[in-house]
Amino acid sequence: MRIYNRYLLVLATTFTLSTTLLATYGQDRLDAYFTAYVIEYLVVTLLFVYLDQRTRRLLDGLGYVLFGGFLMIVLFKVLEILRRS
Amino acid sequence: MVEFCITKLAPMSARFRLPQPSQENRAKQSAYANIGLGLLLGGVVATPVFLFVARSVPLTALALSAVLLGTIALFLDKSLPPVPPRAAQLLLESGLANLSGLLEETGVTATAVYLPSILTEGRPRALIPLSSHDQWPTVSQINSQRLIVEFGPHPDDVGLLVSTPGGGALSLLDERIGSTSAELESALTKLLVGAFDIASTVQVDQEDGLVTVRVGGIRLNTGDLWVYRILGTPVASVVAAVVAEGRKTPLVVESEARTKDVVTVRLAVTG
Numbered sequence: 001m002r003i004y005n006r007y008l009l010v011l012a013t014t015f016t017l018s019t020t021l022l023a024t025y026g027q028d029r030l031d032a033y034f035t036a037y038v039i040e041y042l043v044v045t046l047l048f049v050y051l052d053q054r055t056r057r058l059l060d061g062l063g064y065v066l067f068g069g070f071l072m073i074v075l076f077k078v079l080e081i082l083r084r085s
Numbered sequence: 086m087v088e089f090c091i092t093k094l095a096p097m098s099a100r101f102r103l104p105q106p107s108q109e110n111r112a113k114q115s116a117y118a119n120i121g122l123g124l125l126l127g128g129v130v131a132t133p134v135f136l137f138v139a140r141s142v143p144l145t146a147l148a149l150s151a152v153l154l155g156t157i158a159l160f161l162d163k164s165l166p167p168v169p170p171r172a173a174q175l176l177l178e179s180g181l182a183n184l185s186g187l188l189e190e191t192g193v194t195a196t197a198v199y200l201p202s203i204l205t206e207g208r209p210r211a212l213i214p215l216s217s218h219d220q221w222p223t224v225s226q227i228n229s230q231r232l233i234v235e236f237g238p239h240p241d242d243v244g245l246l247v248s249t250p251g252g253g254a255l256s257l258l259d260e261r262i263g264s265t266s267a268e269l270e271s272a273l274t275k276l277l278v279g280a281f282d283i284a285s286t287v288q289v290d291q292e293d294g295l296v297t298v299r300v301g302g303i304r305l306n307t308g309d310l311w312v313y314r315i316l317g318t319p320v321a322s323v324v325a326a327v328v329a330e331g332r333k334t335p336l337v338v339e340s341e342a343r344t345k346d347v348v349t350v351r352l353a354v355t356g
Contacts, residue, residue: 003279008120016150022146027143033143041153050275055164058163059157062160
């Protein structure tokens with residue numbers, strides 16, 4: 001299944017590149033890395049439009065879970081800002 | 086009722102039982118499962134170590150990405166087809182070899198006409214005329230699901246209505262197929278690149294009554310069977326079935342040429 005191999009390879013490369021880039025710029029917040037991973041995952045999965053239906057359904061499910069995690073981070077940030085003000 | 090329950094629960098004779106691969110065996114066979122488990126376990130163990138012992142956020146993030154990649158690899162493993170590709174190819178070849186033998190024995194030489202589902206009352210099929218003429222036959226509505234059918238008003242308008250690899254492949258598409266080149270290209274890419282993983286690119290050109298489809302990066306080698314002269318190779322069959330269904334017109338595989346890993350299929354619209 002070469003399309004699966006390509007998909008995994010592209011994701012692994014983007015994750016590694018973004019980690020290196022954020023580390024180089026001295027980013028020390030874990031939520032920043034997680035947000036980058038979620039965005040990359042959603043974009044790459046969207047670009048692989050020709051994955052078959054069953055795979056797409058499973059990956060979409062994971063996308064919802066990751067997006068939920070991203071929303072939690074946003075919620076905590078908002079609460080933090082409100083608490084400060 | 087009691088008898089029925091006993092019958093249902095009685096152990097089936099080993100002779101009739103199909104071998105079911107256990108989950109452990111399947112995991113052992115799939116590289117995705119091994120990679121997924123390795124990355125997931127490695128990531129889960131490494132995350133707290135990097136976070137609390139090494140106190141390095143970038144390394145923790147890297148471990149987190151390993152967990153994510155491991156989960157994705159396990160999902161990919163779950164969506165692998167239950168029939169291994171080699172077994173599927175074997176089944177396809179044996180089915181086509183039987184049909185090939187039947188056609189060769191009956192002396193059929195006419196090229197098959199691929200029919201859309203609106204003309205066959207059900208799934209798309211191909212009609213093989215029993216008598217060959219210089220012109221492509223004009224096929225009207227076929228209201229029979231039998232093997233031998235009449236397709237026109239003349240006495241010799243009789244043919245074989247057969248299922249093709251392409252007709253079966255259409256069931257894998259959820260959406261309706263459009264008739265424009267872009268829509269046909271999208272449907273064919275979903276099948277040949279996504280679902281079957283036997284090609285890398287698909288290009289469709291339509292001009293008058295002629296449709297040219299170039300399938301690049303072909304990874305399916307087919308032998309030389311008699312049936313390929315009538316129905317086309319499995320790739321041409323999928324292409325013809327999709328284009329016929331999209332355009333909602335009968336068509337034939339006019340020619341099929343392969344250069345290295347590019348197959349060019351030319352389809353002529355007959356209706």
